[in-house]
Amino acid sequence: MxxxxxxxxxxxxxxxxxxxxxxxxxxxxxxxxxxxxxxxxxxxxxxxxxxxxxxxxxxxxxxxxxxxxxxxxxxxxxxxxxxxxxxxxxxxxxxxxxxxxxxxxxxxxxxxxxxxxxxxxxxxxxMATVLYTASIVDNSVVVDIGSTTTDILPVINWSPAILAHDDLGRLKSGELFYGGYLRTNASSVLQEISIGKTKVGTCPEFFATVGDAHLYSGDITAKDYTCQTPDGGPKTKRGAGIRLARLILSDPQTLSAKEIESIARQIVKAQTEKIADAIKKLIVKRKMQNAKILLTGAGAKVYRVKLARMIKNPFPGKVNGIKVExxxxxxxxxxxxxxxxxxxx
Known part of the structure; x- marks a missing residue:
């Protein structure tokens, strides 16, 4: 000591x-x-x-x-x-x-x-996150969106209200969602992609990530893309477009920019809905309809506005004078x- x-x-x-x-x-x-x-x-x-x-x-x-x-x-x-x-x-x-x-x-x-x-x-x-949060706010759900996973941690009456302490148990309890803003395989998020009026099955290969969809859509920059790309290619809009097109065995010479943009939007929408559904399930299960949602993690800035539109709970930027981020x-x-x-x- x-x-x-x-x-x-x-x-x-x-x-x-x-x-x-x-x-x-x-x-x-x-x-x-x-x-x-x-x-x-x-x-x-x-x-x-x-x-x-x-x-x-x-x-x-x-x-x-x-x-x-x-x-x-x-x-x-x-x-x-x-x-x-x-x-x-x-x-x-x-x-x-x-x-x-x-x-x-x-x-x-x-x-x-x-x-x-x-x-x-x-x-x-x-545990560090939920214990600290319980010391500064009475009722809340901490949603920590990382590159790979999302923690969904309830605090009730100034006390951590978690039900499990290991990854499998937390998956079962809904306190861990295996999906993030960056490294998640895009094909696991969306099994079908609409091209015009036609739906095409997404190829179950590691061709693109959710991060590629965010990069192409302008949600993140190359600096935010803090892992290797699936193909080792550049962290640019063009590079992301190439990877996204591969999800349906195509390329930017075959697909229009508008069609690739649509693919990116569909992936972002699907991942946002998955995260929102996980949060909503925990809110209902734990009867926390009035609790504050404390959105943090590297993916918070990407999903804050999107999730706030889907979930009625308040999303404060500060609690007890402390920035949630x-x-x-x-x-x-x-x-x-x-x-x-x-x-x-």
Whole structure:
């Protein structure tokens, strides 16, 4: 343990399968910095430790609040193997004594405990989000739209009201939707595409992503496209159009720009409806018709207006003076750990 003082700098670190997200908290819960680093762990797992070392060199943290979801990447045979790999990379970068690992119960444990009880820390990042939210608002549903998945987390009477603590259980309870704004395979979102008055079956290949539809429609820019494209091609409107056309075994020489635009709109509409339906089901199931919807995550700006048109609940930009967009596992875990060191909990 470090001596409790206001100079403690906590690094909240969330290691996912496609991105590393971090936040820095210091001086009585002041959030100093947030950053998202594209890193698809399944492609180059050995680069994780050097990347974490670079973050350590930049931030120079006193303590680390670590959460993860990257252990599910298919480069690992089991979750246990993935958890241990990530923990070892973190120890290599930061040293074991500095690391506090978030659990699915919302507490922190040492690396040695996490190594022995990997199921306790696997995919636990959502707990930081829901616990922090429960401390600032009484009734709400946190909807964290990421590149790959969407967390739908209920808070009732200032308390987390989640029903499950593992991914399968959360899928069953409706608190996890496996779809996001970027990496989701477009063919899984829309099985049929309308071209004029004709419906064509979407080819079940990884030809395009939801991100391609957003890029073509102008919802996001190349900077927002923080993963590799399915074909390795450019993150441009033209590149996205090529990939979208392949969904129906065509190309931009055969399809008009208007037809490709229609494909993009249909995919965006279908994904928005899927996310909205998942939120609505939880609202009805948990009787939260009047709860605030706290939309956060990298995909929030893409879907905020669209979802607000489909769901009657209020979508505030701030709660208790705090910007909703700043609510994330990394920032929440950093704030939680800093509070513990400062004796605020």
């Amino acid at each position: 470090w001596q409790v003082n206001k100079k403690i700098k906590v690094l909240g670190l969330d290691i996912g399968g496609a991105h590393i997200k971090y936040a820095v908290a210091q001086n009585q819960k002041a959030l100093l910095k947030r950053k998202i680093i594209p890193f698809e762990i399944y492609r180059t797992p050995k680069k994780l430790a050097p990347l974490l070392k670079a973050i350590c060199k930049e931030v120079k943290p006193s303590a680390i609040a670590l959460s993860m979801t990257g252990e599910l990447a298919d480069v690992f045979v089991t979750r246990r193997e993935g958890v241990k790999f990530i923990l070892n990379a973190a120890v290599d970068a930061f040293g074991g004594n500095a690391i506090n690992v978030l659990t699915v119960k919302g507490s922190f444990v040492s690396v040695s405990v996490a190594m022995k009880q990997t199921e306790l820390v696997s995919a636990a990042n959502f 700043n609510i994330s596992p990394a920032s929440a875990s950093a704030t939680k750990l800093l509070s513990a060191y400062l004796g605020a909990e």
